[in-house]
Amino acid sequence: MNWKRNGIKTMTIKGNPESILAELKRLNRFLISVHVSPDGDALGSQLALMLALKKLHKSVELYNNDPVPEIYRFLPHADEIRIGSSLPETYDAYIVLDSDPSRTGFFQNSFPVGTLINIDHHITNEGVWPYTWLDPSASATGELIYRLILLLGVPIDREIALCLYTSIFTDTGSFRYTNTTPESMRIAATLLEYGVDPWLVTEQVYESFAFQRVQLLGHVLANIQRNPNGTIAWVVVTDDLYRKTGTTAQDTDNFVNFVRSVHGVEVAVLFRQTGDTQYKISLRSKGRIDLSGLAQLLGGGGHKNAAGATLNGLFEDVRDSVLVKLEHIVSLQLQKPAV
Numbered sequence: 450m451n452w453k454r455n456g457i458k459t460m461t462i463k464g465n466p467e468s469i470l471a472e473l474k475r476l477n478r479f480l481i482s483v484h485v486s487p488d489g490d491a492l493g494s495q496l497a498l499m500l501a502l503k504k505l506h507k508s509v510e511l512y513n514n515d516p517v518p519e520i521y522r523f524l525p526h527a528d529e530i531r532i533g534s535s536l537p538e539t540y541d542a543y544i545v546l547d548s549d550p551s552r553t554g555f556f557q558n559s560f561p562v563g564t565l566i567n568i569d570h571h572i573t574n575e576g577v578w579p580y581t582w583l584d585p586s587a588s589a590t591g592e593l594i595y596r597l598i599l600l601l602g603v604p605i606d607r608e609i610a611l612c613l614y615t616s617i618f619t620d621t622g623s624f625r626y627t628n629t630t631p632e633s634m635r636i637a638a639t640l641l642e643y644g645v646d647p648w649l650v651t652e653q654v655y656e657s658f659a660f661q662r663v664q665l666l667g668h669v670l671a672n673i674q675r676n677p678n679g680t681i682a683w684v685v686v687t688d689d690l691y692r693k694t695g696t697t698a699q700d701t702d703n704f705v706n707f708v709r710s711v712h713g714v715e716v717a718v719l720f721r722q723t724g725d726t727q728y729k730i731s732l733r734s735k736g737r738i739d740l741s742g743l744a745q746l747l748g749g750g751g752h753k754n755a756a757g758a759t760l761n762g763l764f765e766d767v768r769d770s771v772l773v774k775l776e777h778i779v780s781l782q783l784q785k786p787a788v
Contacts, residue, residue, distance in 0.1 A: 463576045463583040476541035478508045484548035485514045489619025491547040492521050494590045497612035501603040514554035518699040523653045525608040547590040549574040573750035588633035591616025610643035627736050662700040682708050683718035709733045728767050732756045
């Protein structure tokens with residue numbers, strides 16, 4: 450099915466929930482995983498689907514490569530998410546949410562034996578698993594899980610609603626980003642009727658930072674840099690800064706958005722050190738630059754306005770490689786007439 454926005458065909462839905470629905474009803478033992486460095490959409494979707502399946506008396510395990518960031522630990526049952534570098538058991542079905550399977554850290558080279566289910570809204574997902582439902586028109590994967598839960602006939606309670614609201618709230622940037630739609634607002638309003646406190650989510654996600662995290666942000670922003678015409682800005686988070694401030698990678702969530710907020714900046718980049726010669730790249734656009742193609746070129750994925758990848762090499766080489774490609778893309782796309 451093709452979706453149109455403002456009369457322009459922009460994206461394609463792949464798969465549908467009906468075949469997935471049948472597998473969820475038929476099978477009993479499930480593992481649910483999400484992408485590395487999980488965000489609010491990934492975790493909210495993961496926890497909501499677990500709670501719904503358990504209402505159907507299914508056995509469900511949550512297993513991620515990285516721990517839950519502190520700002521999302523308020524989510525119900527977040528402490529039940531297991532962390533590891535390899536899957537410890539076998540299951541009837543493996544479910545990957547908010548990501549293509551390779552970005553979980555578990556399925557890069559081979560797939561396990563069992564039913565393979567992938568539900569996502571990223572336009573860069575290639576949909577390689579047999580049971581795949583991709584809908585890039587959705588503001589968040591949480592929207593798809595909301596629809597799936599309704600189709601399962603599971604009654605939504607406050608805990609499920611809180612997880613789904615957090616999913617949509619965070620992936621729309623508290624309903625500020627261009628992916629916010631009438632449908633996402635309608636779903637959010639419905640979820641509030643189940644007793645979700647919107648201030649609780651706002652406070653936990655945006656206004657409950659640890660002191661060390663704020664110190665880290667200060668150090669990072671003190672060294673912000675821009676290209677000559679100010680359309681691209683970037684910051685770097687190194688292992689030395691973590692040691693200096695007593696922080697970890699979890700404390701960098703949303704840092705790149707501070708960089709994007711600079712007047713005149715079209716694209717913000719966060720280079721986060723993840724190894725001696727490895728860096729995770731987070732890219733954010735204000736809307737005029739489509740980052741999805743660059744993310745794929747770098748071996749990563751994402752949306753038009755938010756994408757990322759992981760690159761190996763010395764920092765100067767990684768930075769220069771990303772910025773050269775980004776300069777080219779920004780120059781080309783800013784020359785296009787507005788539609």
